Structure formats: structure tokens, C-alpha cells
């Protein structure tokens with residue numbers, strides 16, 4: 001990173017996608033104005049990025065609408081798991097909570113062949129909107145929290161019913177719809193998502209950049225003027241980790257703080273991992289933080305989980321001793337949660353949540369975040385509690 005700078009100077013090098021991921025096998029370098037699929041798509045802004053892709057706001061010249069163009073890294077197999085999952089899930093579920101797929105194609109670039117998927121333009125992530133409210137010292141309105149919870153549980157119900165699991169649910173992959181935006185003029189759209197801000201990427205030693213690197217870095221849409229959370233619905237994105245029941249992958253890429261306990265204690269998991277993650281998302285809607293912090297050690301994570309809802313199941317206690325012995329940091333030795341005390345979740349909930357309409361969320365989070373997947377509420381049971 002030290003060999004690069006931006007012109008004009010900016011922090012884009014440090015708070016956007018990793019420039020070193022623009023390499024053979026990695027991201028495809030994109031500039032504003034680039035076109036794809038024989039000029040059908042013209043890029044006007046950047047919507048975001050992940051470890052495996054960059055996502056661009058583009059004009060679909062055929063449909064005359066704004067769309068999201070996801071360009072996966074060249075190392076991803078073609079057709080990509082995400083595309084295959086999206087196609088299969090759209091075919092087998094009725095759910096309207098899955099990002100709508102518009103088109104897919106392969107783009108050849110200097111870093112290799114990239115799977116591109118075009119989906120409807122969606123709005124900000126639930127995590128972003130929750131964080132914005134929190135920065136302003138507020139919480140999302142109860143009605144909106146309840147709407148997101150209901151739609152999330154309905155989406156999981158319908159996926160599980162059809163024999164699928166999302167596998168990577170988080171507030172970063174639950175996104176609001178943006179139903180009013182797809183046919184706006186470019187200026188009107190930028191007024192809502194933020195006008196693009198870019199800077200040329202240069203080498204400090206003055207050498208040419210080479211074809212793998214983008215000529216400019218672009219700040220992602222800020223969605224600063226987007227205020228439609230009370231009118232819009234939610235959709236689930238990022239289907240690269242999805243799987244069919246009985247065809248669970250051997251390993252799942254999980255953010256440390258969202259690891260489900262069964263993946264640590266047993267190494268096995270199934271579709272009920274979605275239920276644990278749903279509990280984490282609903283918790284975040286209320287408290288603007290994830291339930292646990294990950295400090296690089298599973299033992300510290302588990303120590304936070306114990307007593308959050310319940311004590312550790314009997315059959316995992318021996319393994320917990322082993323995990324603690326191997327831990328790089330000392331964790332409190334397991335001495336059994338005191339069942340007469342309120343759980344950490346209950347204490348937090350009663351201290352900070354007072355709106356009567358939100359009360360059903362306590363037994364819902366409680367029921368979804370049970371250690372043993374077999375003890376967790378199903379999505380249908382959680383929906384019943386929501387009333």
C-alpha cells in the first residue's frame with residue numbers, strides 16, 4: 001500500500017476496497033463511465049464491495065433503469081456459486097425477499113474472466129441505517145424494527161421450506177429496497193445516493209500503474225439523503241454461501257463475531273445457522289451493536305455467549321475445557337450460569353427496551369439464539385411469537 005497515493009490526496013486508499021486486491025485473479029479495475037456487455041451497462045457510481053466482488057451502480061441502457069452490477073473476482077469459478085444459488089432459489093421459492101436477478105454475463109479483463117451479475121438496484125444495508133440512527137442518538141422506530149423482523153423471518157421461513165439456507169445472514173446482507181429510484185434522472189439519483197467522489201490512483205515512485213490496477217478510486221454511495229425506511233421492504237443479498245439442506249459445505253466463511261456456536265463445538269452446521277444469525281440481526285436492530293465481540297480467539301467469544309441466553313449444554317462442556325486450555329487469553333472458568341438470575345440478554349433488554357410493541361422480540365431473540373440448533377425456534381415459531 002505504501003507505494004500508492006491518490007491525486008488529489010484523500011483517504012480513499014484506506015477506507016475503500018483493498019487496492020492490492022486488484023491483481024490477476026482479483027477484482028476487475030473499473031472507472032466511472034466504463035461500459036459492459038456491448039455497452040448495455042454504463043457504470044456511474046460504486047455501491048460497495050466485499051472480499052469477493054465490487055458492486056457498481058450502472059445504467060441498464062436496454063431497460064432504461066438503474067441497476068446493481070456485481071463483478072466477482074476472477075478466481076471465482078464460472079458460473080459462480082452466487083449466480084447458481086440465486087437462479088436456483090428464484091426457481092424454487094415464492095419469496096419476494098431475494099434480490100431480483102436481471103442478467104448475468106462473463107467479462108474478460110486484465111485480471112481474468114469475471115462473473116458479473118446484474119440485480120435490481122437496492123438501497124442501504126440495515127446495518128448502515130441502524131448505525132446512522134445510532135449516531136444521531138436514536139433507534140429505528142418500533143414499527144420499522146417489527147417490519148424488518150417480520151420480513152426477515154418470512155424470508156427464512158420460505159427459504160427453509162424450499163430446502164435452502166442463506167448461510168451468511170447479517171445486517172450487511174439485509175438491504176432495503178429502493179423502489180422509487182430505478183427510473184430517476186442521474187442528477188436526482190445522485191442527490192439521494194451522494195454524488196460520486198473519485199481520485200486518481202498513482203504510484204509514489206511515478207512509475208506507470210500497470211493494467212491490473214484501476215485508474216481511479218471511488219467512494220461508495222453514502223445514501224446520505226435516503227430516508228425511505230418506513231416505506232421500503234427488505235431483500236437479502238450475497239448468496240455466495242447459500243446451500244441446500246443436506247448439501248452443507250465442509251466450511252463456511254463466517255465473520256468472527258457472528259460465528260454460530262455449533263461450528264466451533266461440533267464443526268457441523270445446517271440451515272439452522274440462519275436462525276442464530278437472525279437472532280443476531282434482530283438484536284442489532286434494537287441495540288445498534290452485534291451481541292458479541294470477536295477478539296481473535298474463539299474462547300473469548302464463547303465466554304460471552306455463556307449466560308447470554310442460557311448455560312452451555314452438558315454435551316459441550318468437555319470440549320469447552322479443551323478450548324479454554326488452548327486459548328491464547330485467559331477466560332473465566334465455567335462455573336455454571338445461575339439459572340435464578342436474568343440472562344445477559346434479558347438484563348440488557350429490560351434496561352434499554354421499554355416500548356410495549358417491542359416486547360415480543362425478547363422471547364424471539366432468546367429462542368433463536370439457543371446453543372443447540374435443535375432447541376432453536378423455527379422461523380414459523382418465531383413469526384407466531386411476533387403475532
Ligand SMILES: Nc1ncnc2c1ncn2[C@@H]1O[C@H](COP(=O)(O)OP(=O)(O)OP(=O)(O)O)[C@@H](O)[C@H]1O
Pocket residue numbers: 047048049050051052053054055068099119120121122123125172173237238239240
Ligand atoms: N443490489 C444491490 N443494490 C445496492 N447495493 C448493493 C447491491 N448488492 C450489493 N450491494 C452493496 O455492495 C456491498 C457488497 O456486496 P456483497 O455483500 O454482495 O459482496 P461480496 O463480495 O459477496 O461480500 P462478502 O465479502 O461479504 O461476501 C453490499 O454490502 C452492499 O452495500
